[in-house]
Amino acid sequence: MATVFITGCDRGLGLSLATHFAKQGWRVFAGTYLPEWSDLDQLAAQYPSQIVTVPLDIASDASVRDAVTTVREHTNLLDMVINNAAIASGPNDKEIRKGIDYGDMLRLFEVNTLGALRVTQALLPLLEDSSWKRLCFISSEAGSIARSQRVEWYGYCMSKAALNQGVRYLHDTLRPAGCTFRLFHPGWMRTYMSGVRNERAELEPDDVANIAYDYFLTPQDEDCLVMRDWQGKEWPW
Amino acid sequence: MGAVAVVVTAETQVGITLFHELRQRNIDVFCSDIRAPSVVAEATWDEDGGIDVLIVHPKLSMPAPDSTKIDFTSLRQTYDTSVLGMLRSVEAFLPLMQEGQKRLCFVTDAVWTSGNRASTNNLGGAMFDAALGMAYKILFNDLRRDGYTFRLFRLDVETVENDVRTMIDYFLSPHTNEDTLVIRDSYGKEIAL
Numbered sequence: 001m002a003t004v005f006i007t008g009c010d011r012g013l014g015l016s017l018a019t020h021f022a023k024q025g026w027r028v029f030a031g032t033y034l035p036e037w038s039d040l041d042q043l044a045a046q047y048p049s050q051i052v053t054v055p056l057d058i059a060s061d062a063s064v065r066d067a068v069t070t071v072r073e074h075t076n077l078l079d080m081v082i083n084n085a086a087i088a089s090g091p092n093d094k095e096i097r098k099g100i101d102y103g104d105m106l107r108l109f110e111v112n113t114l115g116a117l118r119v120t121q122a123l124l125p126l127l128e129d130s131s132w133k134r135l136c137f138i139s140s141e142a143g144s145i146a147r148s149q150r151v152e153w154y155g156y157c158m159s160k161a162a163l164n165q166g167v168r169y170l171h172d173t174l175r176p177a178g179c180t181f182r183l184f185h186p187g188w189m190r191t192y193m194s195g196v197r198n199e200r201a202e203l204e205p206d207d208v209a210n211i212a213y214d215y216f217l218t219p220q221d222e223d224c225l226v227m228r229d230w231q232g233k234e235w236p237w
Numbered sequence: 238m239g240a241v242a243v244v245v246t247a248e249t250q251v252g253i254t255l256f257h258e259l260r261q262r263n264i265d266v267f268c269s270d271i272r273a274p275s276v277v278a279e280a281t282w283d284e285d286g287g288i289d290v291l292i293v294h295p296k297l298s299m300p301a302p303d304s305t306k307i308d309f310t311s312l313r314q315t316y317d318t319s320v321l322g323m324l325r326s327v328e329a330f331l332p333l334m335q336e337g338q339k340r341l342c343f344v345t346d347a348v349w350t351s352g353n354r355a356s357t358n359n360l361g362g363a364m365f366d367a368a369l370g371m372a373y374k375i376l377f378n379d380l381r382r383d384g385y386t387f388r389l390f391r392l393d394v395e396t397v398e399n400d401v402r403t404m405i406d407y408f409l410s411p412h413t414n415e416d417t418l419v420i421r422d423s424y425g426k427e428i429a430l
Contacts, residue, residue, distance in 0.1 A: 061309065095379050096328050102321050109316050113364065114309050121307055145370045145430060151379035154324065154372055161371040162316075162364035169360045237367075 001050075002132070003078050005071065007031040007058055007119055008085025009040050012191030013138065016209035017082060022047040024213065029071050029078075031056035031085060058085050058115030059107075064122045071126065079132040080216065081123050083116035086138065088156045088193040095152045105155035112159035117166055127179065135174070136182040136216050137167050139227055146236035164227060164237060171225040182216050185229040203230065240265055241337070243281060245326040246294035247271045247319065251344070254398065255292060258405045264290075271295060271322040278329040289338035291330050292408065294392075295323040296346075297365050312361050320368045327376060334385075341380070342388040342408040343373060345420065374430055377418045386412070389420040389430070399423075 004021050008014035009030035018030045028051045032040055044051040054070050057063040089104055116137055127133045143160025171181045186208045188201040211230045227235045242264050246252045252268045259266045269277035297319045377387050390404045400423040407421055419427040
């Protein structure tokens with residue numbers, strides 16, 4: 001049974017990815033940060049032999065270390081890691097003349113950028129014996145400098161631009177060791193990124209999870225990292 | 238160009254060089270440390286009332302590259318000081334620029350641009366250059382509407398002394414297309430951001 005570790009599985013795309021991978025027969029280690037949300041526990045109850053919930057705060061070194069310990073209690077081999085967890089908080093959505101919350105911006109960098117790198121670094125030894133060695137990152141068009149037309153949202157956009165370049169660094173560093181990468185822009189989904197479900201968005205996370213699953217498993221783009229969206233289109237940096 | 242400029246940098250030597258070069262052109266210059274721009278902004282407001290040109294040099298002192306162990310504490314600190322420091326500087330001085338020439342200038346040593354490959358031998362450098370690039374783009378999208386003009390110059394760390402005059406010329410001169418954000422290097426080559 002192939003094994004995947006997914007961060008941010010309490011709701012939204014992470015929950016949909018955990019569901020889809022379990023349905024496809026994968027063993028899923030599902031990171032959970034919001035114990036008050038019960039959807040993931042219900043899913044784990046449906047797939048007791050496949051889903052292991054793992055308490056995880058990707059902004060915390062100690063929490064990530066504990067998560068690795070939990071995984072090692074079950075297996076020493078992962079085939080895929082999906083860095084999905086991210087935040088998009090409200091205070092940073094202002095134009096510069098209306099005031100910027102720098103503490104919030106630092107928090108976005110800590111979670112959206114460093115969090116993914118922290119999880120990747122910690123789980124890397126578990127990928128060593130896999131034939132996949134696949135590292136997947138959920139990014140965003142908001143990180144594309146070339147296409148940016150926004151006049152606010154500094155913190156989120158900067159965190160995703162930094163993430164994209166961090167993944168490029170990892171690709172150049174780890175590709176020679178056999179690691180493979182996927183950088184994915186999932187589109188505007190009806191998720192809870194800002195705290196409440198965004199009903200104005202275009203896409204259902206379940207539909208995007210199906211597309212992401214195919215993209216993550218299909219061999220392509222192995223020696224040249226690109227960011228692709230849910231329609232398969234490549235985005236400029 | 239106008240008569241008052243502010244230089245914000247974390248690197249004293251670059252600040253001194255820029256100071257002398259601007260003074261030779263009869264421009265009044267105030268210098269600020271990127272870690273405390275609001276202090277100088279208040280002083281500038283009291284003394285001169287407004288500025289025409291803001292030059293920010295968010296020099297990045299990157300953690301030593303190590304592909305086996307990422308130093309998250311250093312990355313966080315450098316992001317706060319240099320990347321967010323650039324935005325803090327713009328935010329602090331923006332109210333003083335409304336009646337002036339409205340020119341925002343940024344000094345970068347980035348190899349990275351949106352169209353070219355990043356320098357991937359340094360994780361921090363690649364990420365911070367990208368975050369700064371995004372911040373410049375959003376500032377441009379926002380402030381260009383109000384008449385602000387932008388200059389980005391890639392300063393080669395090997396030839397700082399020789400390049401500063403070229404850079405100041407670029408900062409103070411008109412550009413044929415103010416509605417496109419570009420990085421210029423010391424050879425005059427421009428790359429759209």
